[in-house]
Structures are given as C-alpha cells and as structure tokens.
Amino acid sequence: RPTPPALERDSMRFYVHSEEEPSFALPVQWDDADTRPVEALLQLFLAAYAAKGGKRSAAQIALSSSDGRLLAPKARVLAVVEDGGDVFAAVRPSGAAASASASASAKAPARSAAPAADAKGAEAEALQKVLAPYLDAAQKAWDNRGYRQAKEIYGELITVHPKLPIALRRLGEIELFCERADPAVGWLLKASRAAPKDAEVRGLLGEAYALQGEPEEAQEAFEIALELTKGKKGKKKARVALGRALFMDPRPGKRAAGGQMLTSILHEDMEDDVALQAYGEACIELNQSEDALKIFLRMIVAKSTDKQTRKLLARALMSPDGLTQLEEQLPDSTGSAAALAFLATVVKDHSGISQSIALYGRAVRICPDSASYALNLVHTAELRFDHAAALRPLYAFCAANPSLAVGDLTCATFAAALPDLASLPSL
Template identity: 30%
Template sequence: MPVLYCHWRSGGEGVFRRAFRLEVPGTTLSEGSVADLCELVRRSALFERSLRRANADPALRGSSASLSLRWCCDDEPLERAASFSEPLLGCVEAGGDVFLDVRPPPAEAAAAPAEAPTAPAASAGSAAATAQRKDPAESPPAVPAERLEQLLRDADASFAARKLRRADDAWAAVLEADPANERATIGRARVHLDAGRPRKAARLLDGLVARRAAAKRAVDPAILQLHGQALRQAGRFDDAVAAFDKAGVALPIVAPTAGAPAAAAGALAGTKGGRPLSRLDCLAAAAAAMLDQGNDVGAVQVLNSVLAHAERHTGVLVQYARVTALKGDTPAAIGTLMRAVVADQTSAEVKEAFAKTVALPGALDALLALVPARDASAASALGFLAMCARDFGAVGAAARLLVHATDRDPASATYALNLVHCLESLGALQLAFEFGRQFLRRNAAAEARNEAAYYCCVAQCLGTLQRGRDDAAGTAPRPPAAAGAAAATTARPGLGTSLSLRGEASTGPATVVHVLGDSHVMSPSWHRVQLPSSLLPSSSASSSSSSSSSSPGAAASAETAAATANATALLVPALTTGIKAWHLRPASVFYPRVHFEAVAGALPTGSTLLCCIGEIDCREGVLLAVEKRRYKDVESGLRKVATILAARLGRLAAERDLTILIQPAAPVLDPTRPIVVAFNAKLQPAIAAEQERLGSQRAAGRLVWLDYLPRMLDGSVADLRFREPEFGLDGTHLHPRYLSLVEDAAAAAVREG
C-alpha cells in the first residue's frame, strides 16, 4: 500500500522531526495527482495534530520550517520534476521529498493560543521534554553536523576505493538525517548508476535539480552532466540532451590543463577520467543521446560543430565513428576509432565501440590495412585490439586478430593461449586442438605450463586423452560425434579407471548425454552412467522397451516399466569455460556468453543434457556484486542469479526440445559451501517455476532438478562437509564418484513424476 512518511524540517537550525505516517490506499503517483496528494495531507487529522505540536516546538516555531513528504511506493514514481500549483520546494519521487510551506505565519500562531500549549514552567521542563521524546511520532534528536561531515568524508573515501556498499550506507545515513543533502544525493546517484539502476539515479537527481531551480540557485555543470548520464541510461533522451546542453554552456570548449581545479561539485561528480569537464564532454554525451534516440541528423550537427577541437577527444571520436558506421562507411569508422584507442587505451567506452564496429562486414580488413604486413612490433597492438574485441563479445574478430598477432610473433605464449581460448569460445575445438599442439611442438623448450594445461583441457573435450597421455600424436583427434557413442574413454590422469559406477560395467552402445557448464563438467565427462530411459532421447527409450504385448493393461505396465528402466549414457563434455549464471542475462556481451551460445547452439535437437552452472557465481560473482551495491544483500543476489539461470535453461529446453538435468551448484570449496547451499535453495524453486511455465505453455523440452545434496553433505550450515571425503577431488572439483548420486537422483525424479 502506498505510504507517506511526513517529517518536519527546519532549514535554519537543521532540526528534523518525524511527524506522522499516512496511508493513501488506491493512490497512484503522477504529475496530475500531486496537488490532490498535498490536499489529502492538509485535510488529515494527523496533520492538524502534528501542526499544533510543531507550533509548540521551540526549534520549529517561528522558523522556516516545512513539512517533508516521502513517498514510499516505488510502483509508479514521478519520472520528472514539474511545476505544480502548490508552493513546492521539490518534487515527489520514490525515495525523495516534496516540501510544503505549511507553517502558519507567526501572527497566526500567536492568535491561536488555544492550539499552541504555553511553554512549561522551568520545574516541569524536563518532564515535558521527556514526554515529547516518548511521543512515537517524534524522531530521535538531529544528527550533529560534525557527525554528518564525518559520514560524508567516509563515504567519499570508500567510493574512491570502490567500496560501494560502505559508501552507499554512509550516504544513506546522511540522507536519513538530512534528505536534501546534495553530496549524499550525488553519491547515491553515482552508486545507482554504477550498479545498473539509472532510473533511481535519475529520480534522485531530478529532485536535487528541482530544489535548486525552485530556490533560484544555479546547478553545477558536473551535476547536470551526471544527471544527463542517468537520464540517457534511463531512456529519457530529450531530458538527457537538455541536461547536457545546460552543462556545456558554463564550461570551456576544451578541458583546462593538468593541475587545474576540478569542477565546483568536486571530484565525485565533476571530473571525467580524472580531469575537469569540458564542453566537448557534454556535446559528445548529447550526441550519444541523440543517436540512441535515432536522431542522426541532430547528432551530426552537434559533432560537426566541434570537429576542429576534437582530434584527441575520445567521446567525440566514438560518436563520430558511430555516425560514419551508420552511414555504411566502415573503414572511416575504424580509422576514427583507432585514433580514439591511441588517445585513451583504458576507456571502456572506446573498447566497446571498437568491438561493435570491428564485427561489421569489411571492418577487419580495413583495420588490417592500417597495420604493416610483417612488422613484428605490430603484434602487441593486434593482441591488445583482440582483447578489446573479445571482452565485448566480438570473439570471431578477436580470433582473426590473434592469428595475425601469432604470425608476427610465433613464440608468444600469450597470443597462442588467447587464440586457443577464442577458438574454443567459437566452438572450433578441432582448430583449437591443432593449433595448441603445433605451438607446443614449436616451443617445446619454452615455459608454457598454463598453455600446456589448457591444451590438455581442450584435448579432453575432444576425447583424445586416454590412459593419461595424448594418443592423438599420430592420428587426428576424433570428436565425440565422429567417434560414435560406443567409444567411451573413462581413464584420465589422476582419476583412475575403477570408480564403482553402475554404468562403467557396460561396454555396449551408449546414448550421448552432454555435460554443459564450467570446468566442473570435466571430472564426470567420458564416464558411463545409468539413467532412466524416460529422461533420454525417445529412440533410446523406445529401444529399451518391449512392444510385444497387445493388452491395454499390459501396454500401460510396459510403458511404466520402460519409463523407470535404466539405459546406459556416455557423458560428453560441453565445456563453457568460466561461465556464470550472471553471464546468461540477455544484456550480457561478455565472451563466456558467446561461448555458451556457441556450445548450446551445437547441441543435438531432442537430446538430453546434464547442466552444472552456478559455482563461480557463489565463489565470487554475487559477493562482489553485493559489495558493488548491485544487490542489497547476498540473499537477493542469489535469488536474482538463480532466476537468470532458470530462465535461460527454460528457453534452451524449449528452443531445442532438450531434457535438461540440472545439478546443484558444486559445493566444493569449504569457505563458500554455505553460500552454494543457499544458492541451490533458491535455484530449485526457480527451476520448478520455469518447468511449470513450460508445461502451461505446452512448450517442448523439460527441466529436471537432481536433488542429491542431502546425500552429499552433512553437518550444520556453519560446518557443512562431505559425507564421504572421496567426493572431493582436487579441492576445487568433485570426484566422478559423485555420479552415483546423480544416477539415484535421476531415478527418484522419475518416480516422483
């Protein structure tokens, strides 16, 4: 239910009193309803009583006190500041304030002595003050100014150290005591922007700008620039362009020389790349907002007006490259971006623009034409550009750039490893294997332990490691599909051959079940397991059943028996190195997402899949995201990540008619085991909800949760451990012995329907 929290504020002395809480059922927040909302407050009996108390408060009576209304329903926030008939000093917004000048004039207060109790006698002063403090409508005494200043200093230092959660907590404490504090408002807006919440950032800054405008105070260009960034990311392009235009008016066309003082708002909001803002910064940002909106003509006009000053301004160069690419002049766009890369090799904006452009048809050839054909010194430049492309999703272009880098520097282990990784991410395991083997043979004396280990990893994916050595030295490696289902390879270095798995005793044909996920797919791969036929592709299920009976009852019994009967499955790796559930969100362009999509797109339609994803999220992803304030706590982060994973697996199952058996995230590390268990507790119902959605839509595919953790772990939440120490392999992966639990959990899932 929408709620208004009302407070009295005294601007002169910093007094802050909680007045009352008013529920407003059925009220939505929009520009047209603000005046009605204010009138609702005025007519409230709570307001009348609160007004009498305020008149009796020496700190509020006779001062410039006002009533602050905080709207605490975020469903329909007011998206922009506006002018209303009420004498507002701000705008109503989610988490923000609107101030009504409802203090009666001093003469009116004096003319109404019956409503304003007389001051108590000196002897009764303590009792009256105690009674006033005990009033539940009152807030604690105001926070001293020295304490607020200390909180602000701590927040600035924490933000500079990228400790965003600590900074945000400090700024929130300041705003609790002083809702109009500009430093804290700007700080929280920066945190919201960094955490991917531009709408919240825009609303905070809407209020700040509106309050300054109402007070006829100029707004610092740095604040306007930050406001424009939030508005652009929130999709409010016209407002963003207006904010950038206002910011640029008061700034020089180019940034002052090094050592010049920062903008008035301070380093927190007023610098770009460690230097003061310039008009070029604002114009480049305005052009970007126009391009986002589809206003190419306006963006070109803005950029053409500043080209004489923009040779080394990366923001202008990036937007100019966008314009030329939209016009189809890809070579010109690449040339412009190369100048931007030279000007700033650390800018994420430049790297992302380069990745998007180099993936366009003809872009790579235009880039290579700028690089000397046999210049060894160009190898480092090509390697750097390859990493820029890869990190923002242009993995194919990155692989081609690395081929040229290795041609110029054949002994570089770094270029070789990155190229193998790119080829793997594209699903080209055969090429990755061949290149890795050739590199290691050419550089046998070099210290390339990581590269050799990675080569072995790729070789295992191809099924070429047997008996602890590469037996493909004289023959070409055979991918699982070419080798056939019967070519099981169960012996790998350090794992042995006797694992007491029920499927290992079978030597006949087996159905391929791919194991999709991060490095946790490697230990179970190339083993045989016994799985219910009903979970395997239909051809496998039908082959294990008998159709000789003509009786309906016998046929039903045969069908039930066939569903619960086991068949042999060969686990084949479908490795997606470093994949997190977080990478699977639709907005992600990071290369593990490209790798996942390449592997998932090659899975046979109608097949069965064993999936193990989520351990890396629990180990580092969610914890770091909480520190960056992307989530308010670990629990909400785990819930969000589990929802992302369940949704992507549901779409994959429906798109390719897959049966996906979902393993719990592997609880392999002692320090993160409680977090992994908590994540699995969120993932299981998310998978169930996604499966219910698939069923309601009669979509192809299905999701099956393998609930075996209770049999794997023992102990309290604070001291979880493996029931059998042998489940641990190398401290970071599970021993294939755990596959017996997978077999039992799959059988139980079929029995329970």
C-alpha cells in the same frame, strides 16, 4: 516511466509533538504535491494520538511552530512547516488572541521569517559538522572505487538528510555505472531538484534518460546542463553530450542535427578526445568502420585502460567489415603481433569471440614461437566449445617448435605421443 514509487516525488519530513501526558511525537512525511491545510495535519495527529491513549479533540488544541506561533488552520502545510522542523500540539487559546496569532502565522510563513532563516542556517551548519566524518568516509570509498561501501554510506546519509545533493548524485552515478536506468533517473531527478544549478548533475541525468531510452528528456537535460555550464572546456563537453544525444535520437531530423553539431565541434579542435570519441561512435552507428577504427586505434594508445574507449574499439572491430579494415590499417608484420594480441583481448572482453580468434590467429602466424599467443588462441576457441579448433593451435605450436623443452621434455617428444588430430572423434 517505471520509476520506483519512492523516487517519483519529493517530500518533506517533520515531527508533531505533544508534551502533555501521554507525551507523543508523530513522524510525518508530507509530499510536496500535497496541498492540504494545517487542519488536515491536526486530524492526522489526533488520530495517531488517540491510538496512544490521548483524549484531546480539535476544539481543545491547535498546532504551533517551535517559536510558539499558532499555525492558521486553513494555511497550507507546505507554506508554514519547515522540512526537518518540529510542530507542537498546544492548548487552543480563545478570543482575539487566537485570531491574531493564527493571522500572524498565515502572513509570516516559517520559510520566510528572518529568525527562522537564521535558526535554519545554524541548524544546517551543525548538521554539516555532524555529517562531515561520514561524508569524508563516503568520498574516500568513492575515490578508491569502493562503490558498494560508498552506496551504503550515502544511503545512510539520506535517511538523515533526505535532500543531501552529493548523496543523491552519487547514488545516481552508481546506478548509472551499473547501467540500471530507472533508479539512476530517480536518484538524479532528486539530485537536480536538490541542486538545480548543478550542471554536472543535469548532464548525468541526461545520460540516465538516454540509457532509459527517453531521448526527449535526455535532450532537455543536456540543454539545461549546457546553459548552466561555465568555462570553455566545460561548455565544449556539454555541447558534445548534447550533440551525441541528438545523434542517437530516433525522431526525424535529430540525427542530422546531432551529426552537424559533432562535426562542427571536432573541426574546432581535431585533438579533443571527448569530441573524437563521440564522433567515432557516430561513425560506428553509420557503419563507417574505417573512420571509427582510425579514431579508436589512435585513442587506445593513450587510453589503453579506459573502459568506454575499449568498448567502442571493440564495437568497431565487431562491425561487418571491421577486421577487413583493420588488416589495411594494421598489416601483418613482426611489430604488429603484440598489437593484434592486445586487440584480441579487448574484443574478447566485449563478447567478440570470433573476432578475437581471428586476431589471435594472425598473431600466431606472425610469431609461431609465442606460447602466450598460442595458449590464448586455445583458450578463446574453448569458449565456443569447439575443442577440435582449440587443439589445432596446440598441434601447430609443437610442430613449429620441436626443440622447445621443459626440462627434458621437448615439444617433438610431446607431439609424437599425441594421436593424429584427424583420427580424433568429433568433440
């Protein structure tokens, strides 16, 4: 999978310090998959130290933790060094003292020692206090839909705290909003590792995998999200997400399983918007435009600004017999003109230009005195660079409303000054 290299693998960061002249601190980023021992870390440090003018050798120094314990040369770095911690280059002791110290280091890893755990807890609490103003600012930007600003702040936060769950999650969500599947998967994988019990993060990861075209991974993420989710309402939402993923899965048998799951959920509560939306989307996929339109025309009344509802309604209207089905469900009448104009706007926003023209045309036929409907029809026809088609509603409006005037200029006077439409050259 073409995930950006920086997001493929977790790693920890720490420093190796030398307090003797020349004093030196080496920043180290150590991959979680790196199983090399402490002696390899020492060689890495000595090479960097020599480049700074230091003259120490492995025979003279050893590495120790912040509490002075020597790190056993054969112990894995991952077992004895803390993420975000500090390692020190110390004078190597001799004899039994060195052996006892190294043995203690190997048997009592930094990650399991009670004093180290207490220190880590205190350090985490202090870090949380430092980060609090930045987290508040990022959340405020998020709540106000200032996603660019939120991304900048969360991006800065992870340079300080690389495994901060909320920052990793939000960065993934922003990429998901923008439909950038690869970086969304990368960030949300990191977020799921940082917070393995967070059901919402797993659900978001499932959405990112689905967007990336990885149905198997999406299904696995949604199944884990369902297992982790608590509460009846949350469980239902997770089941819908899993059912939808199964329905969209091209592998044999998955669509049928997903369809059965969605149907079962909908039968439990026919008023549930989440289940209705997923079921309506399945109807679109099966070219069942009649059922899809019934669902989304009903939903759009209460959710007129909801992006996903508008998108799916537009897809239903743009299906092969979408406009035919709409005429049956919404026949021409004085009261339907406004609804038709609204639907024309919705479908135009999702590139359904021909469908939008047809819907504005119906609205104009119902209300020939509406300048708003006529102008929208003109402007929508212009999007197809069909200027003759764009002019016809203008001529028709003037003919239908001869006495309508702006100041002393009536539509009749204006129309008389226009050339005959049929005589105009092809535009």
